[in-house]
Amino acid sequence: MIEDADVVVVGAGPAGSTAAEHAALNGAEVVLLERREEIGLPVKCGEFMPSVSEIKGIFPMADELESLFDLPNDLISLETRLIRIWSPKQKSFEIPFSGYTTDRDRFDQFLARKAEDAGVRIIRGCSCQSVEGNTVMTDNGPIRAKVIIGADGPLSRVARSVGIPKAKDLCPAVTAQTKGDFEDVCEMFFGSIAPGAYAWIIPKKNGANVGLGISPRFAKKSVKEYFWSFVEERGLEVDRVKGKHVPMSGPVKRSVVGNTLVVGDAAGHVMAVNGGGIPIAMICGRIAGKSAAKTALKGASLELYESIWKRQVEKPLRTAVRSKRWADICWGSPLRLEMAMTFLGKRRMGNMIRCKSVFP
Secondary structure, X not given: OOEEEEEEEEOOOHHXXXXXXHHHHOOOOEEEXXXXXXXXXXXXXOOEEEOHHHHHHHOOOOOOHHHHOXXXXXXXXXXXXXXXXXXXXXXXXXXXXXXXXXXXXXXXHHHHHHHHHOOOEEEEOOOEEEEEOOEEEEOOEEEEEEEEEEOOOOOOHHHHXXXXXXXXXXXXXEEEEEEOOOOOEEEEEXXXXXXXXXXXXXXXXXXXXXXXEOOOOOOOOOHHHHHHHHHHHOOOOEOOOEEEEEEOOOOOOOOEEOOEEEOHHHXXXXXXXXXXXXXXXXXXXXXXXXXXXXXXXXOOOOHHHHHHHHHHHHHHXXXXXXXXXXXXXXXXXXXXXXXXXXXXXXXXXXXXXXXXXXXX
């Protein structure tokens, strides 16, 4: 028997849960599918969030950010005040940047509860196998929907089913937790320690999130080999290492096909200069949910979603891609990278982190 819904969302990360919540708040009957039994686990990201004021600066065209990022204090692990960037020769650049760290599992579970409170039905332990027309084929059986939202990550089955290609530049990254006392500063390490990307130590209450990403174009070893070298050099003891892929080639050219849209990592909604994606996932998730409800209930064009997210966040994301392409020129040589970072200085590096033009 085929189940029916106005909107089916695949993936209960920040993009999917936010999309599901706002589709339901706008009157749609929504089903949210999550392949894991427990939402938010395992944690596979750096767990850092910019402050609302920083998000406003990065995405000035996005609206109602205060309400979107109105999170309870118990989700904040530690507030941070700056980012310290380390060059290949261990020269440091301190960039004022306000933000906080969170426990990503609890963060995702909070967003899922908000969706449930709005009337969303969440089916846990249910994977999307493919999309066939207006039907999501799952391992629990088919679900028919007026609108389908793919929020199922950079290797999205929803996107693949409707012909949206995956990101050309997928960077492997790993992360783990360590215990101890750390300064309220996010640290980023560049050079041969993490070719084509960076390593990080992001402080949390009573510990830190430690991770590392690479670009396969420049790396000569696996991401885990680079990671273990990094933590051993610093004498850190970490728990289980988790891995993921981060799309670093910018947003997809086409995010809507028929009655299906993609959002979050599935749509390349990631800041290519730093790999951050949670704020964009939530901004675009809200747009996706509202647009899906209008399409399902009022027959509005789903293309509205694409036009709105592009107006609100595309320019900074494209600027970040251009900055990353410029940086890619330097990755092959630690000396060239050192010279480039010295030339940029902390002001231009601050612009780069905030997805602004490096050379205004």
